[in-house]
Amino acid sequence: MARLQILELPEGAGDDRPPFVLVIDQAPRDEPLFRAFREDMDLNDVVAARVGARAVLVFEDTIEIPANDTSGYPRDAVESEAETERDELHAELGLAPGQLHSAALSAIRGKHANIHELIGRAEQAEAEIRAAQTKAAEG
Template sequence: MARLQILQLPEDAGDDRPPFVLVIDQARLTDFYPSTEGKSIYQVAQERLTLVDSLDEMADRLGARAVLVFEDTIDIPANETPVAPDGYPIRVRVEGDFNQFRDQVQAEIAKAQAELADTLRRSAR
């Protein structure tokens, strides 16, 4: 049975949604190409172009950059969930380092206060 996976792509500044590719693997060739028995080369080529068009339409409707179809199993490492020895998924907690952010905010406050004091001195003259 075919599997559906999503491969997230790096975001660009103009992206309003995270870009992705839909990956269909373990697909049987017969699911996509009907029997070619008794058909001309032109008819077979036309069927294959129709498939490409329908996959492009699917990508457009889903908002994907592309739809990729494979007969083999494709493992996308980003989709794997690491499992601890106890069998449960490993959870990682990431905490931000706000020291630099705090320093930046304090520097901006000091700058704004200095500009305000300078403006008040000039207006008092």
């Protein structure tokens, strides 16, 4: 499946926003997308103008743009701690990763039943934790 990337270009004096090139890579040669961009150079210009890019480049191969690679950056300790807390909260509430986020989004969108269900699960989890702590303290 093709993927989209942004290749940022050096800013010029007359640029009101950072210039970039839209890079589409991993586009199979036999797919209509690849053929269309290869055969119709005007299409490149139309798409570039529509998204505000200077150009559109389409490749069959994988193109690695170093500026888009964040794997070499050290992870922030705060970020790691937040992820750990999130995972613990999911475990305490008996939710799979992503369910809490989905429940929160549903609640924000006005699905009040999800709020009550989430509160109920949280209260149940808290009661179970307190019961386990009491049992451990006694025993």
